[in-house]
Amino acid sequence: MVVAAVDLFTEQGFDATTVAQIAERAGVTRSTFFRHFSDKREVLVAGQATLSRLLAEGIAQAPASASPLEAVAAGLERASSEMGPLNRDLGPRLKAAVAASAELQERDALKSIGLAAAMTGALVARGVPDPTAHLAAEMGVLAFKRGYARWSEADRDDATGLAHHALAALEDLRAATTTLG
Structure with a gap:
């Protein structure tokens, strides 16, 4: 459907x-x-609850020594492992549908909030202070979205999985934080 x-x-x-x-x-x-x-x-x-659960599971299963962003990376890897060709093919069409509808843009924003809340909760459960957990979770959502966009728009001969693109996006964001001052 x-x-x-x-x-x-x-x-x-x-x-x-x-x-x-x-x-x-x-x-x-x-x-x-x-x-x-x-x-x-x-x-x-569709699938938001599953995606939130997978992100939180990956964070919870990260090594105890993992930094907040390393735990987020583990969540991104866990969630990405469940994304297959159908998810990849759907990406560009979904992006176009959302871009054309203010109502869908609003629903997409609520989805992002839900994903961030799931990751924040998992990070807080690991003992990460609340402001740090929120920031890491928001970076995780942005990395997932950027990685998903790159993956779904990439050449179909590119066998690189979503995890590669999401983790690269997270690293780009980590590097960008050093320029914030």
Whole structure:
């Protein structure tokens, strides 16, 4: 259903797309759609709970000696390990659909907040002070988004996985913090 919805959002716009159209394209009934999603906006965050859990698990499983950003890197690796070709192919279409709709941009921002909250909670549970945990988590979300964009837009012959791109983005952000003053 996610692929059908994103394709329709891209083809005809979010506002012009109905739940009935999404269900028809996906080959399911409207009632099946509503068993999975409360409305068409929720399609955008399909898998958010799983992604949040994977990020938090990776952080929790990082070595006790890991710095906050090293723990975030472990979370990014854990979450990235679950992302496959469908996730990669969906990236550019999802990006286009979100860019074309203020409502989807708002929902995407809420998704980012949820991911940051999951990582912050996992870092705080490791004993990281709250402000440091928040900053590291926000950097983790930004690194994940930048890495996902790079990965999904990369040449399909590039066998480099999402983890490589997310960790490179995290390192870029770490380096950028040294220029903040």
